[in-house]
Amino acid sequence: MKRNVLIIGAGGVAQVVAHKCAQNNAVLGDIHIASRTLAKCHAIIDSVHAKGSMQTKGVLQAHALDALDVEATKFLIRATHSQIVINVGSPFVNMSVLQACIDTGAAYMDTAIHEDPLKVCETPPWYANYEWKRREACKAAGVTAILGIGFDPGVVNAYARYAIDHHFDQVDSIDIIDINAGSHGRYFATNFDPETNFREFTSTVWSWENNAWKANQMFEHRKDWDMPVTGVSTTYLTGHDELHSMSQHLGVPNIRFWMGFGEHYINVFNVLKNLGLLSEQPVRTARGQEVVPLEVVKAVLPDPASLAPAYTGKTCIGDLVKGTKDGQPAEVLIYNVCDHEASYHEVGSQAISYTAGVPPVAAALLIAEGVWDVGGMVNVEELDPAPLIAQMNRMGLVTRIRHAAGDNVLDPVCPVAASLGDDRQGELKYG
Structure with a gap:
């Protein structure tokens, strides 16, 4: 131990x-x-x-x-x-x-x-x-x-593995959907380290399609998803860490990552990028000082940790998995909803x-x-x-599954969880 x-x-x-x-x-x-x-x-x-x-x-x-x-x-x-x-x-x-x-x-x-x-x-x-x-x-x-x-990467990888092992004979696609329907009340901020956040979105977006890597541009492909609790949200096809391992380990021909963005975020992001302020390469100022534009932007934006006290709303992140089971088309959504205030x-x-x-x-x-x-x-x-x-269920990060039989808590250890409905979301207790 x-x-x-x-x-x-x-x-x-x-x-x-x-x-x-x-x-x-x-x-x-x-x-x-x-x-x-x-x-x-x-x-x-x-x-x-x-x-x-x-x-x-x-x-x-x-x-x-x-x-x-x-x-x-x-x-x-x-x-x-x-x-x-x-x-x-x-x-x-x-x-x-x-x-x-x-x-x-x-x-x-x-x-x-x-x-x-x-x-x-x-x-x-x-x-x-x-x-x-x-x-x-x-x-x-x-x-x-x-x-x-x-969570992504991480939990979404586990969700994919669980769906493949328990709900399908063959999986054709995995769409990872990340929605933040919360509001922090600031003019503009990122939810985690701005440097890491922006670097994800300033270059080529890679997705796994038809068993091959496909290159796209950020905000090139848009799709609306109707997710539990958070409702209909606009997302964009985005490259993400988990695609690099899941594509090699799961044998699934199509794996994509979709992240929700509001129009305001996209507008500010594009202005910063077009001005060169998201560059990781150093530049020299008129006073002769060498600075990295991306680090300057990070310095003037709110610390993500400072957003927490005023944050309201919820997130919904999950895997929409499609394929076949017993010769018939099948689909499951394995997901988590998390509350900012809680x-x-x-x-x-x-x-x-x-x-x-x-x-x-x-x-x-x-x-x-x-x-x-x-x-x-x-x-x-x-x-x-x-x-x-x-x-994670025991620790307050509860997994749910939506499929043909309904929408319920997913607990692979405690079978009674499968019978619990939406009124018990996030409330499983263990002795």
Whole structure:
């Protein structure tokens, strides 16, 4: 059994991770939070104590760390006796933290694909450029490394795996749909790190169609979806992390990612892009200072964590899977609905952070208990999804399934859940 968790990063997702680890510290043990900005770590610790999130008395400590420094990261892992590392920092640090885990034997998790600061939206399969190159090193060291265990990527990968295993003889398409029907009340803001957010959308959009990669432009393909709770929303075909692994592991000919955008977001985004303010390449000002336009934009936009107190509305994220079962056409939607206000009340973060932060802690519990401690590198769709879905249900991130028989809570462990209706959404309790 593995114990003691090191959380790397101190943003909105890290805050959720810290609260959820604290709520389960009887199993997970000591909790350590590390970031370049020590004050942010202390603010998260204050939040955990203010909300009374600690399940039992235990260690909750902050540390200053430059996670690009492999030796410093190794030292901290060993000094804190951490056997599980949850990396929710910038995607630029993935490979450094992963190497530190390989060298120390700690289990590794992240929530996004690695990025090179000088490259944007790399050609597929992106994972092959970075993380997958260390598969053999993880295997040789017996290190469990679970890649992309946020919501998307992460939970949507598990949803796809579950649908394929339990509802179809053959799957023809998976459409991942990400809708945020909430409102934060600001003129313009991003729901997570602006630098990461904008880099996703400034270059080629890759989708998996007819068993091949297809290149598109951002906002080139639009589609309206009628989703549970959030209703009809406009989305655009977007490239995303999970496509790079799911396309290689699931044997499904069409896998696409659709994200909801309002007209205001698109207008502001296009102005920033057309002015060159979303460039990751440095420019020199009239005063001779060298600046990166994208970093300047990030500096003037609201901190995503600051949006939480005023955020209202809900998110709906899920997989619409189509194929055949017993020779007949079949379709299922496996999804989650998350409430911004409820998320803030529980952990002080908005729903975007909540949906990304709960899954890695659920996975940490599965690693601690040996269920997902596989001793090698995997993407989420390579693992049995049932324990993850059941664990998230227990932790407040409830999965539902809509199919021909109706719309109900999906719990692969507790059969009675299948009979519960919409009036019990998000309210499963376990003894």
